[in-house]
Amino acid sequence: MKLVVGFGNPETKYNFTRHNFGFLALDFYAKVKGYEWEKTEKFDAIWLKTKDAIFIKPQTYYNEVGRAIQAFSHFYKIAPKDILIICDDFNLAFGKLRFRESGSAGGNNGLKSTIRELNTEEFPRLRLGTGNAELRQKLGDTDFVLGKFTESEKSKLPAILKEVADHLDNLF
Secondary structure, X not given: OXXXXXXXXXXXXXXXEHHHHHHHHHHHHHHHHOOOOOOOOOXXXXXXXXXXXXXXXXXXXXXXXXXXXXXXXXXXXXXXXXXXXXXXXXXXXXXXXXXXXXXXXXXXXXXXXXXXXXXXXXXXEEEEEEXXXXXXXXXXXXXHHOOEOOHHHHHHHHHHHHHXXXXXXXXX
C-alpha cells in the first residue's frame, strides 16, 4: 500500500494558487481515473482509497500537513519509503518536475512538517516547479506561493498535470 499526499491549503480561496499545486495534481489524477474523494474527513484529510494506494489532501494548513501524513501512515502501517509527497517548489522552473527518493525540506514548510512528524527525511517527493523569479521578487515569497497562477501558467497546467499523472501511473 502506498500513501500519496498532495500539499495545499484547505480553504477555497487557495484554489489555483501555487501552494495548492499538490491538491490540483491529485484532483486531476482522481478525475482522470474516475476516483471519488470521500465526503468525510479522516485524520484531518480528504481522502480516497484504491486497491494500491490511499490518496490524501490534508485539511490542516500547509505548515502542518505532517500531522495527517503521520496519522494515515501510522493507522495503515505505511512505511515512509511508501509515502509520496507532491508539493510545489518555487526554486524549480515553472513546469519542471523533480523526483527524489529522499532529502531535506529545502525550505518547504510542508516538508519540514512531514519530516518532523515522521522523524525521517527518507520518503519520496515529487516537486512541481512554480518558479518565476521576476514575479516572486515583485511579490515576495509568501504572496508568490499564495498567489494564483498567471494566465500563461494556467495554459501550461494541463500538460504538467498529465505528466504528474503519468508519474503516478508508473508507481502502480
